[in-house]
Amino acid sequence: MKTKLTLAVVCILALLALAACGGGGGASSKSIWPDVPIPPDAKNSDIRLPLPMRLLIQTAVRASNRGSDVDVDKFDFVGYTTSQSPQQVAEFYSSERMSAAGWNVAEGMNCQAATSDGGGAGGGFCMFAKEGDSQQSLLIIATGRDDNDRNTNIFFVRFDGQFSGQ
Numbered sequence: 001m002k003t004k005l006t007l008a009v010v011c012i013l014a015l016l017a018l019a020a021c022g023g024g025g026g027a028s029s030k031s032i033w034p035d036v037p038i039p040p041d042a043k044n045s046d047i048r049l050p051l052p053m054r055l056l057i058q059t060a061v062r063a064s065n066r067g068s069d070v071d072v073d074k075f076d077f078v079g080y081t082t083s084q085s086p087q088q089v090a091e092f093y094s095s096e097r098m099s100a101a102g103w104n105v106a107e108g109m110n111c112q113a114a115t116s117d118g119g120g121a122g123g124g125f126c127m128f129a130k131e132g133d134s135q136q137s138l139l140i141i142a143t144g145r146d147d148n149d150r151n152t153n154i155f156f157v158r159f160d161g162q163f164s165g166q
Contacts, residue, residue: 039092047079080154086124086143087113103128
């Protein structure tokens, strides 16, 4: 349980770093997974996963491999852009929509979005979980928009493995 909580905290910190950082390495060029809905106008993008987030994710994956309660087999990243605001993206990822796609809201984490005082910049965060026959999945969706760009970047990070030592 302690390792599960540590992984969740690291993931949240990683997403906070994502909201505060711009580009970096870790380009995304893949399509979204079939069990994850995307907003209607969202387009696959070659947006880059910021270096601080990549480092935090790598640390979380390495730490999970040392614990007996969490075993992350893999994590994957996909990036999209949309003309919608972070708030509109958060509203798109409703509990009902994600439940219909087979996802559960992870321990009280539903979608949250915030904007700057000027209304231009902002970001959001969602976390969903799924249990299959042989593995569990954790999906983190983070959004970010800055004052200079009218598009919202959507970062999808998916962890697959055993999160409860089963």
